[in-house]
Every structure is written in structure tokens, then in C-alpha cells.
Amino acid sequence: MTGLHGRTMAEATPGTAPAWRTDFPALHQEVNNHPLVYLDSAASSQQPVSVIDAVAAYQRQDHANVHRGVHTLSHRATEAYEGARDKVVSFINATGRSEIVFTRGTTESINLVAQSYCRPALSSGDRIVITHLEHHSNIVPWQILCEQTGAELVVASIDSAGQVDLDEVKGLLDGDVCMLAIAHVSNALGTVLPVKSLIQHAHSLDIPVLLDGAQAVPHMPVDVQDLDCDFYAFSGHKMFGPTGIGILFGKERLLEDMPPYQGGGDMILEVHFDGTTYNELPYKFEAGTPNISGAVGLGAAIDYLQVAGMTRVAEHEADLLAYMTARLSDIEGIRLIGTATNKASVQSFMLGDIHPHDVGTILDHQGVAIRTGHHCAMPVMDYFGIPGTARASLALYNTESDIDALVTALVAARKIFA
Amino acid sequence: MIVAASPAQDELRDLYRELILDHARSPRHFGKLDDITHTAEGINPLCGDKLKLYLNIDADRTISAVAFEGSGCAISVASASLLTETVMGLNCAAALKFVDDIRTLLAGNEEPAAGPDLGKLKSLAGVRDFPSRVKCATLAWHALASAINSDNGLVTTE
Numbered sequence: 001m002t003g004l005h006g007r008t009m010a011e012a013t014p015g016t017a018p019a020w021r022t023d024f025p026a027l028h029q030e031v032n033n034h035p036l037v038y039l040d041s042a043a044s045s046q047q048p049v050s051v052i053d054a055v056a057a058y059q060r061q062d063h064a065n066v067h068r069g070v071h072t073l074s075h076r077a078t079e080a081y082e083g084a085r086d087k088v089v090s091f092i093n094a095t096g097r098s099e100i101v102f103t104r105g106t107t108e109s110i111n112l113v114a115q116s117y118c119r120p121a122l123s124s125g126d127r128i129v130i131t132h133l134e135h136h137s138n139i140v141p142w143q144i145l146c147e148q149t150g151a152e153l154v155v156a157s158i159d160s161a162g163q164v165d166l167d168e169v170k171g172l173l174d175g176d177v178c179m180l181a182i183a184h185v186s187n188a189l190g191t192v193l194p195v196k197s198l199i200q201h202a203h204s205l206d207i208p209v210l211l212d213g214a215q216a217v218p219h220m221p222v223d224v225q226d227l228d229c230d231f232y233a234f235s236g237h238k239m240f241g242p243t244g245i246g247i248l249f250g251k252e253r254l255l256e257d258m259p260p261y262q263g264g265g266d267m268i269l270e271v272h273f274d275g276t277t278y279n280e281l282p283y284k285f286e287a288g289t290p291n292i293s294g295a296v297g298l299g300a301a302i303d304y305l306q307v308a309g310m311t312r313v314a315e316h317e318a319d320l321l322a323y324m325t326a327r328l329s330d331i332e333g334i335r336l337i338g339t340a341t342n343k344a345s346v347q348s349f350m351l352g353d354i355h356p357h358d359v360g361t362i363l364d365h366q367g368v369a370i371r372t373g374h375h376c377a378m379p380v381m382d383y384f385g386i387p388g389t390a391r392a393s394l395a396l397y398n399t400e401s402d403i404d405a406l407v408t409a410l411v412a413a414r415k416i417f418a
Numbered sequence: 419m420i421v422a423a424s425p426a427q428d429e430l431r432d433l434y435r436e437l438i439l440d441h442a443r444s445p446r447h448f449g450k451l452d453d454i455t456h457t458a459e460g461i462n463p464l465c466g467d468k469l470k471l472y473l474n475i476d477a478d479r480t481i482s483a484v485a486f487e488g489s490g491c492a493i494s495v496a497s498a499s500l501l502t503e504t505v506m507g508l509n510c511a512a513a514l515k516f517v518d519d520i521r522t523l524l525a526g527n528e529e530p531a532a533g534p535d536l537g538k539l540k541s542l543a544g545v546r547d548f549p550s551r552v553k554c555a556t557l558a559w560h561a562l563a564s565a566i567n568s569d570n571g572l573v574t575t576e
Contacts (some may be wrong), residue, residue: 355491357465365430387466
């Protein structure tokens, strides 16, 4: 196998991280005179050449508007767009196209559920339950909804390891709860939540469940029928696809009863001034010309992940996370934030009393890209009493040598601040 | 390891000069004033830097006392600490002139033309090579301008 940019990767075994790594052009560059070590995939992942090429090919040859032209290019664009939807259906094991709504990303997916599913049904005294470890995108849409309806937002606590207490969450669920909205995997802490058990319990009380799957889908097999979640939201750009494209999975019978989220073209069957008939699922929720090239890129990313195999990806990342945690633990003065028993793909930490942004700058100057700050999870930072963390996050293309470079750079940061 | 081998590492040393690290470790005038006439809060939502600047401005527009509190990275804390040393005892117009000169210094295009001698503040110049950190260094200075300008109807040099 010949790698990109003239690097020969003859030793890379297909289906392993070194081989996957050769598929991502952005990883093969120097930053500040060091080989780039990309450990920020939880913020946004890099794209394989197959995704880049698929988007470019669509733009070069097939672009036109979807669902409304009789000419050949419009037909091709529609095929590409709907073909991508079919790939999502099979990737997360939905029952069909009607359950897959293209959105701008996880954030829009959650806002859609808050406004179209919950808002019409809510009244003062009703409750929405979330947890303390949610990303802002799974907090603020519910706060807005509560302001609009007088409903109450209830927050399940976390412990010092960053875990939710199953029994506590179950105890918060009763007949007044209209939605349980929780992360599948925490973006700031890496905690994998016990979602199946929570879903079963919520359903025993007829409470629907939304999962924020942005940090789960790129790292583990996700089967929405097996989970039995009612809604599942995720983003293209965290799973090796483009930005500006995301997915809302919703059970068909729920989506069917929901009013549109936005009005406009493509979401209608007939428009008259004395009445408008909405389109069928999922188009009822896709007003306006959609992000067609984004969907094409997402489809190509799913193809890539299907070939890689999500079970193999999950095994690789579990091994690598264990290695990273062990190596980081050995650094003098480090404090790991997020030490749940069941974790995936990220490790937050504090290095002595060095502010995370200083850590980030020093690492960047050694070619190591990590995220620093509150990770759009300010309540998590409040809980730990810190302004933010440094966070290293993994994807399928990371290897042990990336972790070694991270550790070396952190030791250097300690020396500067010694 | 940090060795003076590459330009990138020299830049890093230029950013984290000993004076900056010293002020970050032991910020001067850290805390609250007993008697506050002007105050402003500076927040950098990107970094989570957050500081409050307290001033006591006399009737003759002299800054007779200054202090700050909050949390932030080494650059923002050191910059705020240097600010307090710089503006203590200055009149407001002179303090605002420093704000302009710091902005010019950190914008990186030119040295401040005919300003007061920046003295120790020149040690902040290393930030110029780190565009993502310039806001950390200017945060306290924006807060200073905001605090001075926050009083009712008094004219400033702005």
C-alpha cells in the first residue's frame, strides 16, 4: 500500500489504524515543524480521501436541485441524496427512509424534537429530564422549551468519576416527565451512559427517550432498533463526513404525528392560500434546498466506516484509550477528569495548575492538536470546579505513537511552567 | 523536550517569558478593593478566562487604586497583573493611551508610534505569534477601557 504524500506504508495491515491513517490526507502534514498529531476528533474528525473525492465528484458532475427537476442532473442529485439516506438507514438499522431526517447537525436535530415533538404537548408542570454531563446542545434547546411552555428542566447528577446514577435517573422519571434526553457518550468526559437500561425503564412509564449520539456513532456500533430509542441525533463531521450535515432518527409513528419544524419548499405537497398540505416523511422536516453535497459526503463516510467495521473500530479505540489513560496517569501532577468504568474515546485532564489554554498552546507548538476549554459542557466544569480541561480525543486513525507524542509534549509543558 | 532548536520553540519561549510566568504565578494587586468607583468584567467565552477589574478613580481623574480578581490562563492573568502595575497612579487619559498602545503592539503590524514607553509591557509582544491567544492578552485592557468609560457623562480621550 502506498500512503499519501509519498509516504510508503507497506507495513500497514489492512483494517488497522496505520492503514486507516493513510486514507486521511490532513494527517500527513507538519505543524510547527512537527508531524501533526491529531487528538481532537471529538470536536471534529478529519475526512478520508474517499469522502473528499465523493463530494468533489458530486460538485463536478452531478449537482442540481433535488426532488424537483426532470432533467438528468436533478435526477442524479436526487439519487445521490436519497442514496445517502439509505446508507444511514442501514448504518444505524432504522426501519426505512421515513425515519431519517437530514439536519444541519446534532444541535438542529435536538431543537427539532424539542420544538416539534415536545412543545405542542407540553404545559406548565411537565418535566424534561437530562443529566449534568450533557453538551450545551442537549441543554439549551430544553431551556428554551421550558421558557416557552412553563415546563421544568430536571437535571440528574453525576459522581466524581463522571457517571450518572442509574437509580437516581430512574427515580426522576414519573408520569409528569415528557422526555428523557441524554447523551449516549459524554463529549467532555467520555462516559458511556447506561442507555438501554434507562430506555427500558422510561418506556415502562411511557416516557420517550432522545439520545445525543454525536460522540457514539463514530466509535461504536449503533443499532437504533436494538436500543429502542425514540429519537437519535448525530452529526456528519464527527464521523469523518462534512460539516453542516446531521441526522435525526425518529420512530416513524412519532414523526408522523409531529408538525413541521420549518416551513418552505420541499416540505409541502400542495400550497394554496386557503390551505397547505405537508409532504410525507421525512420530507415534512426538510424545508428548503438541503445540504446535498454534505449528505453525499456523509454517505461516503458511512461507506468508509462500514468497510472498516464498527466493531473493529471500537476494539481499536478501547485498546488505545486504555493505553492513553495509563500513559497520562504516569505524568507527575496530572489529574484525570472523567474516570468512568465504561468510557469511550476521550480523556480530559488538568496538568498541575497550568491553565488548559497554556497547555493547548504549548502542545500545538509541538504539533499536537487537542481541545482545551469547557467543551460546550460548562455545567460539567462547574461540577469539577475548574474553568476547563485539556481533552485528548481519539478516532480510528490514531495510534500509540500519537499518545507517545502527547505525553512527550505534556512533559515539556510541565518544564516550561516548572 | 523544549530545546532552542526550532523557530517554533523560540516563539514559545518568547510567549512564556520569565516575566510573564512570574506575574502569572504571583499576580500583583490580586483581590478586591475596599473602595471601588469603577469596575468592569472581562470574559473570553472561548477560553473561559474571566476577570473583574476594580478601580478607584479620584475626582481629578487619577487612578488611585486598582485590583483584579478572576481566573484565566497564564497570558491573561499576567497581562492583568502588568496592567495594575502600569496604571496605578496614572490619570485616566494616560491609562487609555496605554490601552491603545497595547492593542497596536499586539495587532502586530507596527510598534506603537509616539506612546509612552511600554517598558515591561513589551514582554507581552510574544503573543503576536499566537493569534489564538491575542484575546487573552487584551482582555484586561478592554476591561480597563470599559471601566473608565463606564462613568456617567465624563468625557475621555476616546
